[in-house]
Amino acid sequence: MLKFDYHNHPQAHREDLHYREEVLQPWADKARAIGITDFALTDHDRYKAGFSFDELKKFQYNNSDLKIRAGIELDNDPETSDSGKKWVEKHYDDLDFVLGSVHFVKDFPFDHPYYIKEYDNYDIDELYTEYYKLIQKTAKSGLVDSLAHLDLIKIFKFFPETDLSALYEETLDIIKAQDLSMEISTAGFRKPIGEQYPHFDLIKLAKAKGISFTIASDAHTAADLGKNYDLLENILKEFEIEEVATYEKHKKIMASPYL
Ligand SMILES: [Zn+2]
Ligand SMILES: [Zn+2]
Numbered sequence: 001m002l003k004f005d006y007h008n009h010p011q012a013h014r015e016d017l018h019y020r021e022e023v024l025q026p027w028a029d030k031a032r033a034i035g036i037t038d039f040a041l042t043d044h045d046r047y048k049a050g051f052s053f054d055e056l057k058k059f060q061y062n063n064s065d066l067k068i069r070a071g072i073e074l075d076n077d078p079e080t081s082d083s084g085k086k087w088v089e090k091h092y093d094d095l096d097f098v099l100g101s102v103h104f105v106k107d108f109p110f111d112h113p114y115y116i117k118e119y120d121n122y123d124i125d126e127l128y129t130e131y132y133k134l135i136q137k138t139a140k141s142g143l144v145d146s147l148a149h150l151d152l153i154k155i156f157k158f159f160p161e162t163d164l165s166a167l168y169e170e171t172l173d174i175i176k177a178q179d180l181s182m183e184i185s186t187a188g189f190r191k192p193i194g195e196q197y198p199h200f201d202l203i204k205l206a207k208a209k210g211i212s213f214t215i216a217s218d219a220h221t222a223a224d225l226g227k228n229y230d231l232l233e234n235i236l237k238e239f240e241i242e243e244v245a246t247y248e249k250h251k252k253i254m255a256s257p258y259l
Contacts, residue, residue: 002229002236002257004246005031005039007073007099007148007185007216011047018050021058026222028063034226035259038246040069040097045084046077053094069247071097073148076134078107088143097247099183100144102134102152111155125160128153132167139174145247146181146214149188149197156192168202176209181245181252184235186228187218196235203239212245215257 010024011017024041031039043051053070060068072095074084088098103109105127108118119127131153138144150171175182185197206213215232219225236244236257243254 001035001259002215002226002233003035003037003259004215004244004255004257005036005217005219005226006069006071006097006146006214006246007042007183007187007218008039008225009043009073009218009220010041010222011043011050012220013044013047015047015050019052019055019059021055021062024055024059025062027225028059028066028068030222030225031066034229036066036226037259038067038069039225040071040247042071042073042097042099045072045074045087046080048072048084048087053091067246067248069096071095071099071247073099073101074138074144075101075103076138078104085141085143092143093249096249097146098144098250099146099148100135100138100141100180101148102131102138105130105134105153111152113156116156119156119158124158125162125164127158128160128164129167132164132171136171136174139171139178139180144180145250145252146183146245147175148183148216149185149218150182150202151198154193154199155188168205172202172206172209172211175206176211179252181212181214182206183214183216184232185216185218186232187216189228189231190224196232200235203235207239207241212252212254213241214245214247
């Protein structure tokens with residue numbers, strides 16, 4: 001069993017689930033039940049109003065047998081990401097971990113099923129190219145520790161027609177140069193793509209470049225914490241990944257993910 005989970009959304013996508021004991025405690029209970037000893041809360045920056053350092057501190061104090069990291073997922077939402085960035089800058093020293101992600105290309109939320117028709121309006125290779133250029137911008141922002149679901153753009157199984165390997169290579173080189181981690185996430189198993197993020201080829205390439213990995217379920221409910229971690233464990237074994245990154249106040253600590 002794997003013991004770290006560095007991408008979780010206690011607020012799901014709901015404004016009524018602001019940080020308080022009844023919202024947070026189920027995450028610690030679930031972690032304990034399945035052997036997760038170190039996990040990060042990383043709600044989307046657009047829900048920063050529901051984040052509370054005081055509530056988080058109480059939660060950590062009440063569950064001091066677990067390492068619970070203060071985190072956030074900073075994305076490129078055209079409406080909220082500017083204020084999200086400012087919030088991260090302001091609270092940077094109080095946060096352990098910042099995930100960087102891209103959820104918008106051409107200003108539409110490409111991973112939302114409601115907007116799937118939007119794909120018809122664009123050339124898929126162009127969308128992929130814009131997506132990875134935005135990932136590169138995020139990686140260079142100086143605000144993030146790890147890149148979430150690196151190939152999220154494959155979610156609905158639209159694939160590029162040309163070979164974009166130079167773009168992938170360039171993206172991973174930037175991640176490495178910035179000394180960031182790349183997430184391996186089981187969230188894709190719950191989506192139409194039906195596989196982990198990112199693709200095996202990207203994991204292989206990242207490993208060859210010496211990029212560190214964070215591991216995550218991207219749970220939006222405590223029940224999904226560590227979901228499909230048996231599959232993730234197989235992937236780590238397949239790629240001989242023996243240590244992954246954990247974070248305390250943005251300091252990367254490499255550790256065995258095994259209990
Ligand atoms: Zn995300
Ligand atoms: Zn997420």
